[in-house]
Structures are given as C-alpha cells and as structure tokens.
Amino acid sequence: MKETKHPAGHELQAYHDGELGADARARLADHCERCARCRAELDELERMDDVLGGLDAPELPRSVWPRVAAAHRPADRGRLGTAFGFAAATACAAGLAIGILLGPVDFDAGSETETSVWSGPTSLLSGGSSSTLLEFYQSSTE
Amino acid sequence: MESMTGTTDDQLMVRAADGDETALQMLVERWERPVFAFLVRMLGSREEAEDLCQDTFMRMIKAADRYRPDGKFQSWLFRIAGNLARSRLRRRKILRWLPLGGEHHETPDPGPDPLADLERGQAREQVRAAVSRLPERQREALILKQYHDLSYQEIADAMVTSVGSVQMLLHRAMSALRKDLSRGRSER
Numbered sequence: 001m002k003e004t005k006h007p008a009g010h011e012l013q014a015y016h017d018g019e020l021g022a023d024a025r026a027r028l029a030d031h032c033e034r035c036a037r038c039r040a041e042l043d044e045l046e047r048m049d050d051v052l053g054g055l056d057a058p059e060l061p062r063s064v065w066p067r068v069a070a071a072h073r074p075a076d077r078g079r080l081g082t083a084f085g086f087a088a089a090t091a092c093a094a095g096l097a098i099g100i101l102l103g104p105v106d107f108d109a110g111s112e113t114e115t116s117v118w119s120g121p122t123s124l125l126s127g128g129s130s131s132t133l134l135e136f137y138q139s140s141t142e
Numbered sequence: 143m144e145s146m147t148g149t150t151d152d153q154l155m156v157r158a159a160d161g162d163e164t165a166l167q168m169l170v171e172r173w174e175r176p177v178f179a180f181l182v183r184m185l186g187s188r189e190e191a192e193d194l195c196q197d198t199f200m201r202m203i204k205a206a207d208r209y210r211p212d213g214k215f216q217s218w219l220f221r222i223a224g225n226l227a228r229s230r231l232r233r234r235k236i237l238r239w240l241p242l243g244g245e246h247h248e249t250p251d252p253g254p255d256p257l258a259d260l261e262r263g264q265a266r267e268q269v270r271a272a273v274s275r276l277p278e279r280q281r282e283a284l285i286l287k288q289y290h291d292l293s294y295q296e297i298a299d300a301m302v303t304s305v306g307s308v309q310m311l312l313h314r315a316m317s318a319l320r321k322d323l324s325r326g327r328s329e330r
Contacts, residue, residue: 010313017287019294019309048316051323052273052288055266057175058182064196065170069163071196072203 006038007031016045152211159206170199176290177223183285184227186274194230198223216292217299224282224300231278272322280315283308 007015007028014020015028032038149168157165177198181191201222209218273281279301286292286300294308301308 009317010309013313013316014294014309017294017312019305044320045316048320049288051269052284052319055269055273057179057289058188058191060175060178060195061188061192063171064174064178064192064199065167067196068170068199068203069167071200073163 006035009041012038012041013045016042150213151215152213155206155209155215156211158203159209166203169202173219174199177219180220180223180285180290181227183273183289184224184282185230190230194223194226197226201226214296214299216290217296220286220290220292220300221302227282228278268323272319275322276315276318280311280318283311284315284319287312 011020011024011028015025015032020028028038032042149165151169151172154165154169154172158169174195178191178195181194181198182188185191185194198219202219205222209215273284276284282301283297286297287294292300294305294312297308298305
C-alpha cells in the first residue's frame with residue numbers, strides 16, 4: 001500500500017477539532033490509522049484539550065445589567081443631565097456673585113475702594129445676608 | 143441559541159432594537175458570564191474585564207438597530223468584546239503575563255511526564271500563564287474555541303478573518319502552548 005504524506009499540523013488540528021470536510025476527514029482518518037506518529041500527535045492534542053479544559057471559568061462577581069440599564073436609559077440620562085446642568089449653573093452663578101463681591105474690596109484698608117465699579121445693591125457690599133444674595137441672584141437671572 | 147423561554151438571541155435583539163428593555167435584560171443576563179470569562183482570559187484582569195463587559199453591552203445596545211438577525215449573534219457579540227479587549231491591550235502596550243486570578247499553587251516536584259502533571263491540576267497557573275503569553279490573535283482564537291465552543295467559521299466571523307486563518311492561528315497557538323509548557327517544566 002502506498003504511504004501517504006503526513007498531513008500538515010494545521011490540518012491535523014482541524015481534523016482533531018472535527019472541522020474538516022468529508023473528503024479530507026476520510027483521507028486523514030485513513031492516514032492516521034496507519035501512521036503511529038500522527039496518532040501520537042492526535043493524542044497530544046487530546047491531552048492539551050484536557051489540560052486547557054482543567055482551568056476554571058472566571059466567575060462574574062455581579063451582574064452588569066443594573067449598570068448597563070442605568071447608563072443606557074435615555075430618561076435617566078435626561079434627568080441626570082438636567083440635574084447636573086442646574087447644579088453646574090447654580091455653582092457658576094454663586095462663584096460669579098462671590099467674585100463680584102470680593103472684587104471691589106480693598107484688603108489693605110478694610111474699606112470700600114474709591115475706584116469701585118460695583119453697580120449692584122450696596123447692601124451686598126456691606127455684608128449682605130444670604131437671603132439678600134439669593135434675592136440678588138434671582139433678580140439678576142430673571 | 144435557545145433560552146429556557148425558547149426565545150433566540152436574534153429574536154431578543156430585534157425586540158431590544160425596538161426598545162424592549164426586558165429583551166435587552168435577558169440578552170445581557172444570558173451573555174454576561176461568557177463575555178466576562180472571555181475578557182478575563184484575554185486581559186488577565188478581572189477588574190478591567192468587568193468594565194469592558196459593561197462596555198461590550200453598551201456597544202451592543204448602540205449597534206442594535208444595525209444588527210442583522212442571521213443567527214450569528216454569538217460571533218457578533220464576541221467581535222465587539224474582542225475589539226474592546228484588543229484595543230485595551232494595545233493601549234497598555236504589554237506583552238507581559240498578567241495573573242489571571244485564582245489561587246497560586248506550590249510548584250510541584252518534577253515528574254517524568256510534564257503533561258501528566260498538568261492534567262492532575264497541579265500547574266493551573268502555568269497553563270494560565272502560557273495562554274496569556276500567546277500572541278493576541280492566537281490567544282483570542284484559542285479562547286473562543288476552547289472555552290466558548292465556537293466553530294472555526296464562528297471564530298472567523300468574530301475575528302473578521304477567514305476559516306483558513308483560524309486554522310493556522312489555532313495550530314500555532316497549540317504548538318506554542320505545548321512548547322511553552324514543556325520548556326517551563328524542564329526549567330524548574
């Protein structure tokens with residue numbers, strides 16, 4: 001009987017994985033039946049499968065669904081966006097108001113400067129209460 | 143793939159694309175474990191894998207209306223996860239081994255047959271390490287075949303390549319693993 005050529009390594013791998021077409025499968029089966037070297041190679045592939053299969057699957061600690069759901073819901077994103085926008089606008093306005101208040105103060109003399117450009121309520125410059133600040137902020141943003 | 147309720151992934155995807163959140167939740171809960179396991183094995187980090195697992199489903203949602211229900215959902219989803227993993231690896235620019243979690247084992251005494259030792263489960267860390275040292279694409283093909291039972295065609299779809307390339311990648315991965323494990327063993 002004529003000795004067939006040894007199959008290439010990738011062919012043997014595909015044969016082992018059951019991925020060859022009918023003709024190629026029959027050819028390799030025929031060869032391996034008569035070839036100790038290729039049979040040994042197939043045994044090695046089988047053993048490698050066992051070795052790799054012995055590793056445990058990593059366990060997901062917790063479902064990702066709650067985070068995925070929270071991130072993708074447009075309604076939530078809209079609400080979150082609005083809330084964030086309002087908070088940011090308030091912070092900016094407060095920062096601006098404080099900046100305006102502190103700007104004209106002469107820290108050396110502890111009194112109002114002559115070059116003040118302040119045109120807002122004077123009560124604010126003389127230590128207005130938080131309610132006054134709020135009123136001013138509201139009136140200036142209307 | 144059929145679930146207990148008999149709804150296929152494709153059917154769920156069509157419903158999810160129409161805004162059905164229950165269908166979306168079913169898909170995520172059905173696939174989050176395999177996707178996470180795949181990402182851990184690709185990246186070697188559970189923390190990063192969890193982040194990218196979430197990202198995978200976010201991208202799935204974004205692309206839901208472009209998905210064609212042709213029975214290749216698994217490949218399609220692993221393509222997304224694989225792209226994210228490769229992108230993360232590129233960013234890290236690493237070729238080093240990262241611990242894949244789990245317990246560390248004592249180094250066993252050398253026996254007469256390296257693979258016999260491995261089969262006894264005494265050197266899982268060495269196997270994990272050897273897998274993580276494989277070149278990226280070889281590792282991806284091997285993981286998809288070995289741990290997710292994808293066919294060559296499904297792997298080719300997931301990796302956007304040909305069946306012939308998958309065959310070569312798997313052969314090279316197996317050869318490299320055998321060499322690596324044998325060398326590691328003889329060096330101890």
